[in-house]
Amino acid sequence: MEFFRIKKSIPFMRHALVFNAISFITFLLAVFFLWYTPLHLSIEFTGGASMEVKYDKPANIEQIHEVLAKAGIVGAEPIKFGSAQDVLIRLPVKQMENAESQNAAMQKLSDAVMAALKTADPSATNTKTEFVGGQVGKELATDGALALLFVCLGIVAYLAIRFEWRFAVATIIANLHDVVIILGFFAFFQWEFSLPVLAAVLAVLGYSVNESVVVFDRARENFRKMRKASIEEIFDAAITGTISRTIITHGTTQMMVLAMFILGGPTLHNFALALTIGICFGIYSSVLVACPLAKYLGVSREDFVKTDKKKESEPEVISAAP
């Protein structure tokens, strides 16, 4: 079996402007939605309390809303969570002077919610309760930002050593734009942004940088092989030569992610969702955005040859084109 029987280099670079325009518009849209409907952060980041309730048949959110209102519980907001039977109820937290009383109040509130739900439907069971203080949430948000910063700097540093700073910058811009787009999706659909989602975003960032590495690696090889070709032709050949591998590896990773998305249950649902968006946009941006960016930044043959002295001296297996 063979999916890709590409005989000639596809002139990707000729359409660079179109790709850049698409990227730019998606990016702006993502930023707009992030501003317009901010991320629906999980209580891990905001601080607060929540409980998960499981029913033995699909749960009716509106009915739960009514039941809670009737029981006089103010501010509890039930939302669907994962499967149809699972409901996540966010509870309001009042900042109390005294720790004891806050915990007692929380306990009382969750007990009241369960009592109300049980009278309405005896099959309701409380599977999980969670309470996070505001301070912890703030720290998690800071730590997340720090982790993102570290990943960016680490990758830029590595690529700058491995290739050249222009590639490093092009790659990181292309991939950060993925991160913004993932966040944009989460903001637009108001999916819950939790700690596992953050982990997925960072993991996919490290992963899709690979694609740029593979393409640039091939470009470097092509600079040696195709001595007279223009930058565009070299990138076109590099992208064409690696596209089959790029799509297949992302496809296989996506198979795993898809399995988690379908079978993983509520906790892994959004995690897999973030990965899926990341993988799809990762292919696109790390190849079709990073290469034009590198070109605009002004990479030249010399940049490759300079960083590639060691390899230059090795005998080449394939002779250069005339």
Added chain:
Amino acid sequence: MNKYPAWKYAVIVIALVIAFFYTLPNFFGKSPAVQVSGLRANKADTALIARVQDALKEASLSATSVELEGETIKLKLADANMQLKVRDALQAKLGEGYVVALNQLSNSPEWLHKLGAQPMSLGLDLRGGVHYLMKVDMKFAVDKAVDRYVGDVRVLLRDKKIYHNGISRNDDKVIVRFKEKAELDKAIKEIGSQAPELQLRDTQDAGDFVLTAVMRPETLKKLQDNALEQNITALRKRVNELGVSEPIVQQQGQGRILVQIAGCLDPAQCKEVIGRTASLELRLVAEDQAVGQGRDAFERYRNEAAPFGTEKMIASNGEVVLVKKQIVVTGDKVTDAQPGFDSQNGQPTVSVRLDAAGGRAMLQTTRENLKKRMAMIMIEKGKPEVLTWPVINGEFGPQFQITGMANPNESKNLALLLRAGALAAPMEIIEERTIGPSLGAENIEKGMNSLLFGFALITIFMIAYYMLFGVISVFALGANLLFLVAILSMLQATMTLPGIAAIALTLGMAIDANVLINERIREELRNGMSPQMAIQAGYDRALDTIIDSNITTLIAGLALLIWGSGPVRGFAVVHCLGIVTSIFSAVMVSRGIVNLIYGGKKKVNKLLIGNVNWHKSDVSTAKAAKAAKA
């Protein structure tokens, strides 16, 4: 060509065999168990096994196995229901001198156990349990200390007849005003010798001489460290009482304590026990009821009601003590308790310090009750326990020593308990997570299902697309999974749902390396290389790319490891380890198999790597086209 030296095969085979044995215990799972251990003088031994077995027989319960391991007896049981029944039965039968705790034991056979191969432990989200992050209110501890210094300074100045113009407190400063410079100097001298931990500064303000005292930074730090340690001790004591094995109580970050109890069956009870506060009381022993001066002076009251005006209590070592109802000093007057050694005979001691009011009460009591005994009682949840009941050997005030401990360890424990009882800084739960056991089982199932399903999808695709090389790739991927699980088991890592997700994701990403290799081999074949050359070139050229891509992924993994917390850290650990194992399995293991199949053969006409023929006729034209363009 394409032959591995024998040692490379040996490395691969040995690694696979070791990984297999260390992965194996995870398949046997764990059984509910109960473990019994002795307190203090009571030892778990063969005699106790007999008692345990008798107790089981009596209650008509049964255990699958009863074993003595070190100083604990471990009973493996059929199910969780039986586990609870057995615990209750044993608790009732053995009494207070033994700790009966719920546990889980590996079902793997003895020989695996002897190899040190143990299954991974399951995290809260897979087993159910409670997780608390508590914050110790350091400000409270500091406030209390400052209040105490205000009192101490006031008493000191009065005792030394130093006249002042009022003592006040401003934030964490103690401020004393004087009319005369001479009085100020006297005060500086006295306070300096009595409380060297205070930093003194004198200023002038509106005609008054003002003395400002603050705690030295090292004193402040020690105070905070003590408050934290006190709270951890108190929490540990309470959590142990729940009778669950392997609870986690540890410091996490500045002034925070993490409490995790996996397999907690009743979250409400756990919370109640953790949230409870202890108090300490010092009372005189009811000497008029005592028979002699021995430790068994009150033994005859063990099964009798306490006489009027006294209270019967059990000491932590099982002795019966009658104490007077009247309280001499309460725990909030204890400012410090530190283990140490007697300067004369080198015996372990505990030095206790009381505040000024406590010191006065103590002085009066000790003066009137020389050579009598005083009990130090810890009250938790309304249940008193006598920590120690030493003889009053002298007349003393706010500072005294307790002696008679058998070893330094005991004096350290007593000091900790005294401090823990002395109302430490209050704690606040700042993060709480309760996961029901059914949700845990469901999470395992979902995690495993997605892993298996994803693996199956990849297997089908790889074999259909790359044929024999697909089979080899899948084998390498399986080896990767084996290595990963084996390393996690060796490290005794705690498996969580994000951990399972990380395994799945890492496998999904790891196949990347084999795709790279296979694509490269195909390409080289297409370019007209001989099969053997193509294998060589494919592996060699793909290696650079594989290492590149793994390094960038590793950077992301490390960031998660450093800044991630809780579930994310579990994800990161597995992710990082998986990247490392994937390089070994994708490159070494798969190459090993390829070499085994094709290596050394003189003539290989075709590689079973799927169709690569379509390109052959076009090669020359495509190259020519490219060249023409250039």
